Amino acid sequence: MRKPCCKKEETNKGAWSQEEDQKLIAHIQKHGEGCWxxxxxAAGLRRCGKSCRLRWINYLRPDLKRGNFEExxxxxxxxxxxxxxNRWSLIAGRLPGRTDNEVKNHWNSHIRKKLTQMGIDPNKPHKLGGTASFTGISFFSKNQAPKPVNVHRDDNQILGFESGVESNKTSCVPDLNLDLTLSTPTSTLVEERQQPIP
DNA sequence: AAAGTTTACAACCGCTCGCTA
DNA sequence: TTAGCGAGCGGTTGTAAACTT
Structure with missing residues (x-):
């Protein structure tokens, strides 16, 4: 039997209060992201470490880009x-300022519906490019290095980033240019995050 | 205006992986 | 080699807000 990660009776659950957010932000600003x-x-929070990590990563991080997803x-x-x-963290790693949770939620609530309406089964691998609405993504320019992402197992091999073998990138899915990313976030994003959290 | 339904998203849960002793 | 631990991931749930009847 797995040990619980924290004593449930000693931890708060549910929505975070402003006070809790402030404590978490202050602690991380002072000590950095360390041992969750x-x-x-250490921060004086009655929360599970996992919960703190999630709150920080998905909501409080200053580099988060919030608001609607662009086309x-x-x-x-x-x-x-x-x-x-469904490798949401990998997908999110290619979208500056977006989190895996955000991407996953957006997929489940918006994109899946959109694809279904277009007659595409969102659960099946879909070949894109022939559809007018899926216009060109701005892939890496030739001199732009792939953004390092948090990867598990052999994901970099799947994407061919670490291997340096260019042909590997397209061997499994020849129709796709796998150098997928968007441009890095601007500094204004940080400024935007200074706004009070609703 | 009130009740019921749907949508969007924050948060939780349980599992796996990688590291280390 | 392996058991234990912490971090991270993806699936799922809870709930407030928006919309419809």
Whole structure:
């Protein structure tokens, strides 16, 4: 039997209060993202470390780009999903300022519906490019290095980034240019995050 | 205006992986 | 070699807001 990650009776659950957010932000600004397990105690929070990590990554991080997904972001998600399936963290890694949770939610609530309406089965790998709405994504320019992403197992080999073998990138899905990404976030995103959280 | 339904998204849960002793 | 631990991931759930009847 797995040990619980924290004592449930000693932790808050549900929506985060502003006070909790402030404590978490202040702690991370001071000490950085360190050991999530010990963070709640150190920050004076009655929360599970996992919960703190999730709150920070999905909501409080200053580099998050919030608001509606742009059309090119949606295009990119669709293409990456066709290639990677439900590997949300990998997909999010190609979308600056977006989190895996955000991408996953957007897929489930918007994109899936959109694809279904277009007569595309969102659960099946779909070949894109022939459809007018899936216009060109801005892939890497030739001198733009792939953004390092958090990857598991042999994901980099799947994408061919680490291997350096260019032909590997297209060997499995010849119709796709796998150098998928969007441009890096602008500094204004950080400024935007300084706005009070609703 | 009230009740019922749907949508969007924040948060939780349980699992796997990688690291280390 | 392996058991234990922490971090991270993807699936699922809960709920507030928006919309419809």
């Amino acid at each position: 397990r010990s963070l709640p105690k 090119d972001e949606e295009d990119l998600i669709i293409r990456l999903h066709a290639l990677l399936g």
